[in-house]
Amino acid sequence: MKLAELGVSVDLLSLTPVKRSHSVCAQGGINSCNDQTRQLGDDEWKHLDDTVYGGDFLNHQPPVKEMAYWAPKVIELMDRLGVPFNRTGEGFIDRRRFGGTLYKRTAFAGATTGQQLLYALDEQVRRREVEGLVKKYEFWDFLKPIQDETGRCRGVVAQDMVSMEIRAFPADAVVVATGGNGLLFGKSTMSVFCTGSAASRCFQSGAKLGNAEFIQVHPTAIPGADKLRLMSESARGEGGRVWVPKKPHDPRAPREIPNDDRYYFLEERYPKYGNLVPRDIATREIFDICVNEGLSVESDRMSVYLDLTHIPKAELDRKLGGILEIYEKFQGVDPRFEPMKIFPAVHYSMGGLWADYVKAADGGLLPGAPKNQMTSIEGLYAIGECDYHYHGANRLGANSLLSCIFSGLFIGPSIVNYASNQKGGHAEVLSSVIDQSVAGEKQRHQSLLAGTGGDENPYLIHQELGDVMTRAATVVRRNDQLQEAIDHVSELHERAMKVSLSDGGNWTNQNVLFAKAVQDMFPFAKSLLHGALLRDECRGAHYKPAFEKPSLTSEDPVERRRQAEEWCDEFEANNRRFLKSTIATWNTDSNQPDITYEDVDTSLIPPRPRLYGLVGAEVIEEVWKERAAAKASGKQLAASNS
Amino acid sequence: MIAPVPMKKNARTQFRVRVLRQDGPGKESYWELFDIDYEREMNVISVLQKIAAKATNADGKKVAPVAWDCGCLEEVCGSCTMVINGRVRQSCSALVDQLLNDNPDEIVLEPMTKFPVIRDLMVDRQRLFRALQRVKAWVPVDSYYNMGPGERQPRDDQEQNYPLSQCMSCGCCLEACPQYNKIELTKEAGETDEQFEERKLAAYDTSFVGAHAISQVMLHNRNPTGKSLAGERLDALMGPGGVSTCGNAQNCVSVCPKEIPLTTSIARAGRATTVAAIKKWFEK
Numbered sequence: 001m002k003l004a005e006l007g008v009s010v011d012l013l014s015l016t017p018v019k020r021s022h023s024v025c026a027q028g029g030i031n032s033c034n035d036q037t038r039q040l041g042d043d044e045w046k047h048l049d050d051t052v053y054g055g056d057f058l059n060h061q062p063p064v065k066e067m068a069y070w071a072p073k074v075i076e077l078m079d080r081l082g083v084p085f086n087r088t089g090e091g092f093i094d095r096r097r098f099g100g101t102l103y104k105r106t107a108f109a110g111a112t113t114g115q116q117l118l119y120a121l122d123e124q125v126r127r128r129e130v131e132g133l134v135k136k137y138e139f140w141d142f143l144k145p146i147q148d149e150t151g152r153c154r155g156v157v158a159q160d161m162v163s164m165e166i167r168a169f170p171a172d173a174v175v176v177a178t179g180g181n182g183l184l185f186g187k188s189t190m191s192v193f194c195t196g197s198a199a200s201r202c203f204q205s206g207a208k209l210g211n212a213e214f215i216q217v218h219p220t221a222i223p224g225a226d227k228l229r230l231m232s233e234s235a236r237g238e239g240g241r242v243w244v245p246k247k248p249h250d251p252r253a254p255r256e257i258p259n260d261d262r263y264y265f266l267e268e269r270y271p272k273y274g275n276l277v278p279r280d281i282a283t284r285e286i287f288d289i290c291v292n293e294g295l296s297v298e299s300d301r302m303s304v305y306l307d308l309t310h311i312p313k314a315e316l317d318r319k320l321g322g323i324l325e326i327y328e329k330f331q332g333v334d335p336r337f338e339p340m341k342i343f344p345a346v347h348y349s350m351g352g353l354w355a356d357y358v359k360a361a362d363g364g365l366l367p368g369a370p371k372n373q374m375t376s377i378e379g380l381y382a383i384g385e386c387d388y389h390y391h392g393a394n395r396l397g398a399n400s401l402l403s404c405i406f407s408g409l410f411i412g413p414s415i416v417n418y419a420s421n422q423k424g425g426h427a428e429v430l431s432s433v434i435d436q437s438v439a440g441e442k443q444r445h446q447s448l449l450a451g452t453g454g455d456e457n458p459y460l461i462h463q464e465l466g467d468v469m470t471r472a473a474t475v476v477r478r479n480d481q482l483q484e485a486i487d488h489v490s491e492l493h494e495r496a497m498k499v500s501l502s503d504g505g506n507w508t509n510q511n512v513l514f515a516k517a518v519q520d521m522f523p524f525a526k527s528l529l530h531g532a533l534l535r536d537e538c539r540g541a542h543y544k545p546a547f548e549k550p551s552l553t554s555e556d557p558v559e560r561r562r563q564a565e566e567w568c569d570e571f572e573a574n575n576r577r578f579l580k581s582t583i584a585t586w587n588t589d590s591n592q593p594d595i596t597y598e599d600v601d602t603s604l605i606p607p608r609p610r611l612y613g614l615v616g617a618e619v620i621e622e623v624w625k626e627r628a629a630a631k632a633s634g635k636q637l638a639a640s641n642s
Numbered sequence: 643m644i645a646p647v648p649m650k651k652n653a654r655t656q657f658r659v660r661v662l663r664q665d666g667p668g669k670e671s672y673w674e675l676f677d678i679d680y681e682r683e684m685n686v687i688s689v690l691q692k693i694a695a696k697a698t699n700a701d702g703k704k705v706a707p708v709a710w711d712c713g714c715l716e717e718v719c720g721s722c723t724m725v726i727n728g729r730v731r732q733s734c735s736a737l738v739d740q741l742l743n744d745n746p747d748e749i750v751l752e753p754m755t756k757f758p759v760i761r762d763l764m765v766d767r768q769r770l771f772r773a774l775q776r777v778k779a780w781v782p783v784d785s786y787y788n789m790g791p792g793e794r795q796p797r798d799d800q801e802q803n804y805p806l807s808q809c810m811s812c813g814c815c816l817e818a819c820p821q822y823n824k825i826e827l828t829k830e831a832g833e834t835d836e837q838f839e840e841r842k843l844a845a846y847d848t849s850f851v852g853a854h855a856i857s858q859v860m861l862h863n864r865n866p867t868g869k870s871l872a873g874e875r876l877d878a879l880m881g882p883g884g885v886s887t888c889g890n891a892q893n894c895v896s897v898c899p900k901e902i903p904l905t906t907s908i909a910r911a912g913r914a915t916t917v918a919a920i921k922k923w924f925e926k
Contacts, residue, residue: 005786017771019811020719079792082781082865084804091794110804115718119807123780130775162760191714225681226688226734227715318801322808326716329735330685409786459695502697503706507666508761510709511694 001121002412004128008419011169012125013140013158015193019122022179022191023404026114027232027323029106030078030401032071034095037103044068047105049605051399054100054278055350055392056540057579057607058211058600063357063389065604066364067406074405075107081120085109086319096237096319098397100278106398111232111322117401137169141513142198145174145205145380146429146437153379154429157441161513164506166442168434170426172419175381176202177408180349183517184525185474186466188346189221189230197520199353199386204523207375209584209593210388211351212524213531216395216541217474218347219282220306222327228345229330231306232323233397235340236275238316240308242266242286243339244295254297254305254339265289270613280394280541281612283344287475290343297341307339346474348400350391350541351531353382354583357389363604365410370418373411379422381415383407388581393540448512449505454498458515461496465489465518469525473532477544482533489529493522493591527584527593534595537578549574552616564619568627571609579607606631654680657742658700659689661708662752664759668828671759674708675700675748686726686733686741686751687712690763708751710763717899720810723817724763725752730817732899754817758826769825769846770813773855776847777878781868793866806861806907808900815853815894815904821887822850850887851879853894857907863914876911876918885911 003010012018033042047068052059079085079093085107086094095104109116128134139161146155146168155170181196182188203209220235220242221228236242243264245257266285267274275282289295290302297303308316308324313336316324327335354376358369365372373381384404391399419425472478472485496519503511537547549570554560580597587594608624611617656677664671676693677700694707713719715734722733727741727750741749757765816822825845829838859875862868879885885908894904 002786016713016719016721017767017811019771020713020721022714024718024810025714025716073788076788076791077786080781080783080789080867082862082868084800084807087795087797087800089797091796093791109807112718112808115810116804116807120781123774124783124786126771126775127778127780127782130778191719192712223683224685224715225683226685226691229716322718329717330737332737332740457695459691463695502694502704505665505706508709508764511697511707514694 001124001128001134002409003415004131004133006412006416007133008416009133009135011135011137011171013137013142013156013169015139015141015161017138018125018136019119021118022194023118023401024112024115025189025191025230026117026401027111027230028098028234028237029096029108029113029398030075030117030405031098031101031105031396031398032075032107032402033068033103033105034072034075034093034107036095037105040103042103042105044071046103047071050101051390051396052392052602052605053608053610054396055394056610057392057602058214058539058581059392060357060389060601061604062359062363062365062601066410067390067403069364070406070410071402074402074409077409078117078120078405081124083109083116083120096234097276098237099233099273099276099282100396106234106237108234108319111234111320111324114401117405121405142176142178142201143441144201144437145377146170146434147205147377148429148433151206151378153377154433155426157437159441159445159513161510162508164445164509166438166445168438170429170434172422172425173379173381173415175383175411175415176353176386177382177384177404178386180352180385181521181524182346182349183462184465184521184528185215185346185469186463187224187226187228189218189228190347195517195521196349196524197517199382200520200524202353202375202377202380202382203527203584204520204586204588205377206586207377207380207382208354209351209524209527210354210581210598211393211531212527212584213473213529213535213582214350214393214541215346215474215528216279216348216350217283217344219279219286219344220342221345221347222330222340223301223303223343224330229326230323230345230347231327231340231342232320233276233279235306235308235320235323237397238308238319239311240275240306241310242275242282242304242306244289244297244304246295248294249296249299254307255309263295273612277612278394279397280543283475284543286344303341303343305339306342308335309337309339344475346470348391348395349385350388350393350395351528351582352386352388354581355382355387355389359601367410368413368417370414370421372414373407374414374418379418381411383411393542444516445512448499448501448515449509451500451504452498454495455500456495456498458496458499458501458511458518461492461499462518462521465492465521465525468492469528473529475543477532477542478546479533479536479544482529486526486529486533489522489525490592493526496522523586523593527595530593530595531582531584535578535582537574539578551614552619560616560619561623564616564623567616567620568609568623575607654742656680657738658748659693660748660750661693661762663708663762664753666761667758667826674705680738682739684738686724686736686738686749687715687722689738689749690733708763709761718810720812723754723812723814725754725817726750730754730814730897732812735899754813756817756819756822756824757813758824767811767813769849770811770816770852770854772843772846773851774811774858776851777855777859777875778871779855779858779862781862781865782871783867795866799864803861803864805900805902806857809854809857809902810900811854812899813854814897814899818893818897819850819853820891820893821889822852825849848882850883851885853888853904853908856885856888856911857902857904860907860910873918876915879911880915880919885915888912
């Protein structure tokens with residue numbers, strides 16, 4: 001819609017009517033500092049700080065800075081577009097608090113904020129469609145980017161999911177905004193089309209991946225047979241409390257368990273943030289309570305209570321109605337009167353297609369620079385969840401709706417500037433280039449229909465992949481298990497290439513489309529596993545107990561101080577080694593990714609230890625502050641000498 | 643308190659699903675039976691996933707998987723509408739245990755009848771989205787540049803608008819509506835794709851617009867900026883296939899999975915169009 005406003009005509013390809021895209025599932029809200037938080041000491045810089053601290057400093061800071069400074073403007077625009085944000089008594093946009101911050105930054109529309117934001121944008125696209133600048137191709141599957149002899153992206157090949165027609169869409173520039181890859185894990189909180197196949201097809205065409213190993217596991221989801229349904233962080237933002245009975249599998253109904261017999265483990269372990277610690281931490285604690293402490297609510301599966309029953313029903317209905325209805329509908333229990341049973345689930349891909357940016361003198365991004373959000377394939381852009389650089393090692397709640405709207409709005413002019421400086425546009429793509437790309441995809445399609453000679457079932461392969469990935473690469477990661485998973489996944493990959501279809505027809509054949517998506521999950525899955533195996537540290541969502549930095553043990557102040565110094569030395573040494581983006585490039589010869597590392601731009605806010613809940617945190621913080629101050633004065637000295 | 647009777651383990655190991663299938667537009671439809679292994683907490687989506695993985699009917703014959711549309715699986719995307727045991731609804735929130743409680747013999751799945759079938763349970767809902775274009779369901783802002791905040795809005799307004807804005811274009815209200823009739827055109831010999839598309843849209847634009855679109859008119863006519871198009875939206879509702887087509891059966895509101903007050907919107911739209919018509923008459 002931004003491109004249409006700039007007078008560019010756009011072909012919009014989507015697997016599903018765009019109104020049904022996965023963003024509808026985003027519940028909680030969208031962050032920005034605002035008039036109220038400003039008066040409590042908040043500003044855009046603090047939003048940037050919270051985001052990179054929450055992301056364990058793996059975020060690239062210039063794009064995050066730009067995003068934080070745009071955030072209030074993004075929300076104002078969405079308000080003008082008609083999003084029914086919840087209102088205060090005086091008619092201002094109401095805000096709630098989300099994880100990883102101490103300010104109420106989050107604007108929300110009930111508990112279906114993503115749906116409401118998406119609808120407002122969808123309406124604008126429909127308006128542009130009527131005006132004639134946008135042409136929608138819904139139920140089309142993106143198959144691959146078309147690249148000319150220089151490697152530049154000149155359009156895409158796509159397939160009509162109804163008629164199965166495969167054809168080319170030549171273009172001046174291409175944007176992929178295809179979301180995450182939760183289906184690598186079988187079941188997740190994501191929609192059925194979040195296979196990551198579009199991003200994987202770009203990856204296999206030469207685009208680099210960044211930080212593929214960083215996957216957010218959301219602490220609170222409703223277990224289900226077909227899907228793990230999200231229970232928004234806003235449930236905790238509005239006062240929801242997480243607890244388990246102190247006695248394992250206490251048979252009493254939850255409301256009959258008195259306060260003394262309840263263990264509010266997040267509040268006890270993290271007095272400052274309580275139930276609103278960042279997601280990676282909440283997830284690990286829930287996992288720990290069930291797996292290591294054996295305190296799961298149920299004996300035959302793992303879950304903890306998320307309790308809203310102390311909040312008045314009217315308030316719950318007004319602020320959380322949408323998500324409470326989901327629980328009620330799918331579990332048959334009313335969460336207004338009975339605590340919900342929840343458990344973590346794969347939720348968001350922090351990593352994704354590597355994307356570039358141009359830094360401005362103020363530390364943010366240079367508006368209109370053609371390289372902003374461009375992948376390593378010239379002319380191919382990636383925005384939203386399928387890019388990699390905004391959320392670092394862990395995304396803060398209500399920052400994803402912000403990053404996807406921001407990146408889309410911001411790069412409109414960048415794309416126009418890129419396209420207008422090219423010699424050849426969509427009309428000048430050589431027909432030989434187009435024909436070759438289309439022929440390749442037609443051949444892949446036909447050979448799958450004709451039969452690969454094998455008898456593998458794509459649905460069962462997908463289930464097995466999901467099991468392996470969930471066991472080895474979610475909350476807790478161990479090198480022996482990761483290595484095992486790589487071997488297993490490599491074997492599955494080979495089997496996936498020998499699928500036998502139960503539908504050989506050429507009309508609305510969902511079987512063949514799914515088989516292709518499953519095959520294309522493997523390059524992504526392998527990059528994720530290799531990245532995780534090589535990253536011997538704990539950072540954000542990536543948690544390897546074997547490399548966890550211990551709490552301080554000494555009670556003696558002098559020894560404790562020495563331990564803190566040592567802790568900080570190790571922290572710095574570890575950052576020198578691992579404060580880097582993992583870059584994967586697909587190697588078609590080995591059928592595995594090649595992994596390299598790239599520096600992260602941390603020029604605005606120097607990395608500091610993330611100390612939520614660590615014993616001895618105050619001493620470490622003291623030592624760290626002294627070091628930071630010494631470094632800063634050293635820099636000043638160097639500057640005045642030069 | 644009386645403890646609920648525990649479910650007998652292995653009380654049910656399998657259940658039967660009857661699907662109305664159709665291989666493509668214009669083809670004959672036919673019933674096919676499937677036996678599904680029972681698991682706890684299943685919904686119709688997981689049933690269809692099992693059918694896809696097994697691709698074998700109740701006679702043990704290999705068959706192509708049943709085609710259907712789905713997305714979020716948590717009843718916010720509107721994709722997976724179908725007719726289940728005779729009632730139109732979202733298949734993700736249709737829980738197997740409840741369906742078997744109502745009818746232990748079988749679960750019956752049929753495509754919606756008001757839209758052309760593409761294949762099996764998949765239908766073409768283009769007409770539904772076309773209606774949103776027809777009533778200009780958007781806020782005509784000047785630009786997407788930063789122009790400061792929108793108007794302050796009373797909490798009451800938000801609380802009235804938000805339910806209307808939750809419409810996910812699933813089509814349940816249209817399936818249940820006696821005035822909404824199926825339009826299924828086929829391309830004629832010698833007709834280009836563009837000509838066919840034009841003819842199809844013209845047919846859509848003169849037929850009943852549907853409860854969902856009427857409700858969107860009322861939503862956008864309440865928006866401080868959106869109301870600048872109020873007249874045009876009401877014009878659209880006064881033309882053929884507009885609000886007067888509604889026969890007041892009130893089926894729409896009873897099947898809406900989001901419990902949107904559709905009949906309230908229709909009543910308000912009826913009054914608003916009457917007032918607009920009288921005004922126009924005076925201005926002549």
